[in-house]
Amino acid sequence: MLTSLKRVIRAGFIGFWRNAFVSLSAIFVIVVTLTVVGGAMLVGQLLDTSLSQIKDKVDINVYMVTTASEDAIGDLKSSLEGRSDVRQVIYTSKEEALQDFRDRHKSDEQIVQALEELDDNPLGGFLSIRAEDTSRYESIATYLEQYQEAEQTTSPLIDRINFNKNKVAIDKLTEIINTTEQVTYIMTIILIVSSILIAFNTIRLTIYTSKEEISVMRLVGASNMFIRGPFILQGVMYGLISGVVTLLILYPVVLWLGPVTESFFSFNIFEYFVTNFGHLFFVLVGSGIVLGTVSSTFAIARYLRV
Amino acid sequence: MIYFDNVSKIYNGGRSAALHDVTFQVAPGEFVSIVGHSGAGKTTLLKMLIAEDMPTRGQVFFESLDIHTISKSSLPSFRRKIGTVFQDFKLLSHKTAYENIAFAMEANGRTDEEIAENVPQALELVDLGDKIWNFPHELSGGEKQRVAIARAIVNQPDIIIADEPTGNLDPIATYEVVQILKKINDLGTMVIMTTHNKGVIDALERRVITMDEGRIVRDDVEGKYVL
Known part of the structure; x- marks a missing residue:
């Protein structure tokens, strides 16, 4: 053998x-x-x-009204995170948004001065939402619109959703x-x-x-x-x-x-x-x-x- | 002992027959030549012996064993009992003379020591001791056929089957090959040879079976080439 x-x-x-x-x-x-x-x-x-x-670069931003309470935003955030098609929700508070804005425009004297003139923070906080799959943005946007309508009557929370602006680009992509x-x-x-x-x-x-x-x-x-x-x-x-x-x-x-x-x-x-x-x-x-x-x-x- | 019992081989669903009720036997130590025109059935007969072809009717016996009942897995060991020599030599072209003969022994499961001892002996027997490391393309037709004979005998088979062994050779090489086959037969091995060569048959003065259209028409103990 x-x-x-x-x-x-x-x-x-x-x-x-x-x-x-x-x-x-x-x-x-x-x-x-x-x-x-x-x-x-x-x-x-x-x-x-x-x-x-x-895909990572695609997201939906939900801009909050300036009067929105942290609690209400927290509720929206956790309800979004509860959805299976949402991968990640990042909250940027109004203070952080202002700081970002300042940093971005720190070389522009006029804007810096204009901000100094204001007593209140003119910017609202916002949520950046990333979906598990790009095809899910449509339904997330619909969900947010319904949320916006429901809240509108009692205490307005959402100022605007930038999905519709990006919709064509997202669909194409x-x-x-x-x-x-x-x-x-x-x-x-x-x-x-x-x-x-x-x-x-x-x-x-x-x-x-x-x-x-x-x-x-x-x-x-x-x-x-x-x-x-x-x-x-x-x-x-x-x-x-x-x-x-x-x-x-x-x-x-x-x-x-x-x-x-x-x-x-x-x-x-x-x-x-x-x-x-x-x-x-x-x-x-x-x-x-x-x-x-x-x-x-x-x-x-x-x-x-x- | 080889025994063909009423063997027929029919091709094309009954339209053409290569063999018709062939019956004969060959005793151990015999030298039998089978002669006949092309298509007379000589090669078919030999193919039955090495179980390359099956008879349509009848049986072929080797001793008491019906050759065509041998299982596929036992076929190689059966074939090692028969040495074959062909008109076109059928040497392995990428192996040297030594390796061609050694291959038959390796296939037979022989040890390296036996191979080293027997291969040169076999080559000496066919007078090719000096061409041991040559490849087939470096040898003449007669030399190739002698290597093929050395390969056929090296395992000391019971039978040597030679199908037109001199068909491609010049008269001198033909004479040498037939002398070698005779020598092998004298040493006790049964030889069955087919040929077209009248000179070879007449010089041999051994048994001759003459075939025509698949039938045995003559079987002479010390035959001549008669067609």
Whole structure:
């Protein structure tokens, strides 16, 4: 048993080396496949991050009337936080709002003087609301409008909601985000499936070139495992080498793209590559090995039928 | 002992028959030549022996074993009892002469020591001791066929099957190959050979089975090539 295993492994290595050109073409095709997979992973991450950054920038601001009491605002805040579609509510009190305003306009003498003239703080506090998903802003805004109407008669609380002003932009953005996600998803699947088919076919062809040899091996009484073993081992080697080569190819690419993505998407793809190297290595080398092994196993099965 | 019992092989759903009720037997140590025109059924007959093809009717026995009842998993070990030699040599092109022969022994589960001892012996027997590390493309037709014979005999099989072994060889290489087969037979191994070569048959003076259109038409103990 051990001798057989040793022989199968040796035959696998020798076959790999002596059919160097065939091995090289199989590796080349798997590298292309894995580069597509790796590229899709990195681009997906880039899109994910930038989309969530864009989503983060979208919010609804609810401006309070200047007479609003802290309690009433607190009630509104907690009722909003109770909603499942609200991710975060940040309250900026009227004092903080004034301070922000001062800071922003501290170089403008006229405004500073005008503020000095006033006894009261002219600004109201406001709530910034972030939704779990951009598509939920509509219903949050409706909820706020109803809240505003209900409060209006007794003691007015909400001055204005800036959603309607942003509505068109938010709707458009939601649409773009959803479409982009769907398109990248479909494109990635198509690319990956087609490259897997090409890699599979290449390995099948490399084994096809050994068709005659396989029939000879059968005739001298080699068992199926004895024939299959070296080819499967070669498949594993194709995958392993391809995975490593793909990572070596991706490294300079992301190194070069790092600063570009940093300034454009504020996401450094090179840092992502380095910090997630283990994960990428596992996925790329792993799928290379699976691809090589499965393709070899299926291809060889065809020629082993007696 | 090989025994063909009323074996027929019919292709194309009954329209063409490769073998018609063939019955004969070959005793251990015999050298039998099977002759006939192309399409007479010679190769089909040999394929039945190594269980590469199934008879439509009838049985083929090796000793008391019906060859076509052998399970798929036991087939490799059965085939190791038979050494095969083909017209187109069927050597593994990316293996050297030594490795080609060693492969048959490895498949047979022999130890490295046995391989190191027997392979050079087998190559000496076919007079190729000096071409041990050559690849098939570096050998002449006759040399390739001698490597194939060395591979066929190295596991000391009970039977050697040679399908047109001299078909691709010049007269001198043909003579050498037939002499080697004769020598193997003299050492006690049954040899079954198909051929088109009249000179080979007439020089051998051994048993000749003549086939025509899937039937045995002659079976002579010391036959000549008559068609």
